[in-house]
Amino acid sequence: xxxxxxxxxxxxxxxxxxxxxxxxxxxxxxxxxxxxxxxxxxxxxxxxxxxxxxxxxxxxxxxxxxxxxxxxxxxxxxxxxxxxxxxxxxxxxxxxxxxxxxxxxxxxxxxxxxxxxxxxxxxxxxxxxxxxxxxxxxxxxxxxxxxxxxxxxxxxxxxxxxxxxxxxxxxxxxxxxxxxxxxxxxxxxxxxxxxxxxxxxxxxxxxxxxxxxxxxxxxxxx
Ligand code: C5P
Numbered sequence: 001x002x003x004x005x006x007x008x009x010x011x012x013x014x015x016x017x018x019x020x021x022x023x024x025x026x027x028x029x030x031x032x033x034x035x036x037x038x039x040x041x042x043x044x045x046x047x048x049x050x051x052x053x054x055x056x057x058x059x060x061x062x063x064x065x066x067x068x069x070x071x072x073x074x075x076x077x078x079x080x081x082x083x084x085x086x087x088x089x090x091x092x093x094x095x096x097x098x099x100x101x102x103x104x105x106x107x108x109x110x111x112x113x114x115x116x117x118x119x120x121x122x123x124x125x126x127x128x129x130x131x132x133x134x135x136x137x138x139x140x141x142x143x144x145x146x147x148x149x150x151x152x153x154x155x156x157x158x159x160x161x162x163x164x165x166x167x168x169x170x171x172x173x174x175x176x177x178x179x180x181x182x183x184x185x186x187x188x189x190x191x192x193x194x195x196x197x198x199x200x201x202x203x204x205x206x207x208x209x210x211x212x213x214x215x216x217x218x219x220x221x222x
Contacts, residue, residue, distance in 0.1 A: 004048025005217035010087040011049045012140070013041040013066075014094035014128060016056035018074040022120065023105040027072075030095035034058035036146075036187060037093030039209030041066045044089070047213050052084040056094060074100060074125035081128055089216055090140040092129040092166075095148075100125050133165035142219060144212075147171045157192050168193050170212070191215070 015037025019029040038060050041053040045065035053066045054077055062068045069080045074096045081090070099122035109118055133143040143166040147157035150173070157171035171190045187208050191198040200211060 004046070005221065006044060006213070007048030009049045009089060009220065010084075011041075011044045011051045011089035011091065011216075012081055012084045012087045012132075013037055013044065013051060013053045013091045014055070014077055014081060014096075015041065015053060016058040017095045018056045018077055018097045018125070019072050020074070020097045020100045020125075021072070021104050022101050023107065023109050025108050028097060028099075028101065028120075030097050032056070032058075032095035034060050034094075035185070036205045036208065037091070038063050039205045040091050040093055040212055041209075043206075043209035043213035044091075044216070046210075047217055049089070049213075052087070054080045054084065054094075073097075074128070078126045078128045078131060081132065085132075085135070085140070086138040087140045088220060089142045089144070090129075090132045091144045091212075092132070093146055094128070096128060097125055099123060127164065129166055130164045133167075142167050142216060144168045144170065144216075148174045150174055154190060154192070154197060157190070161192055161194065170208075 016034035017030040017032040019027040021027045034055060041051050042063035045051045051066040053068045055068060055070055071077045071080055102121040102123045129145040145164055145166045147160045147169050149156045153171050153173050157169045161169040169192045171192060172187055185204055186202055187205050188202040189200050189208055
């Protein structure tokens with residue numbers, strides 16, 4: 001640490017799923033191992049950045065050289081990401097649950113024979129990527145998000161980039177029967193920077209992390 005093209009830079013990376021409690025023993029969550037987000041955090045640190053990794057529950061070791069902040073819910077993830085500002089770079093790789101359970105119970109809900117199952121009342125979660133990308137005072141210079149799509153990958157990714165207000169989108173297909181990125185060690189991504197689309201060959205998530213970190217370093221050096 002200290003040397004490297006990203007020394008003196010601060011990066012915030014979100015990774016893993018968020019979980020939204022139903023009661024003390026149950027939750028709803030998104031499917032995510034955190035492998036890609038953690039690999040990006042590690043690669044940024046390798047290039048000398050100070051990295052704050054805000055992670056939902058994952059079964060991965062902390063990447064070397066990163067400050068890891070563990071959270072559960074989307075709201076906690078947003079608060080910790082904001083608390084870590086200012087930053088030069090934000091990479092939102094977390095699979096954030098779209099909804100939180102409004103009528104969560106502080107006690108375990110009982111199953112009662114003959115009674116209907118409970119109805120969960122859901123409310124939308126804050127969008128962490130959009131919040132960071134639209135921050136007024138301390139927007140990171142480079143805000144990067146992911147688009148995991150099952151269809152019309154690049155069109156949806158372009159829309160998403162506009163909608164969220166971020167600078168770059170890494171698009172990857174998660175269609176069934178595709179070389180699924182979920183859970184695996186490899187990933188096939190397209191980088192949309194607003195001007196062009198760069199399609200990267202299939203490579204390990206570690207390599208995707210390294211390549212993205214290099215790309216970030218080059219962009220910030222301009
Ligand atoms: O809207 P969608 O979930 O498809 O967008 C994916 C991108 O937005 C990812 O970069 C993800 O980390 C980010 N996101 C977020 N907060 C949310 C939902 C998505 O940061 N509540």
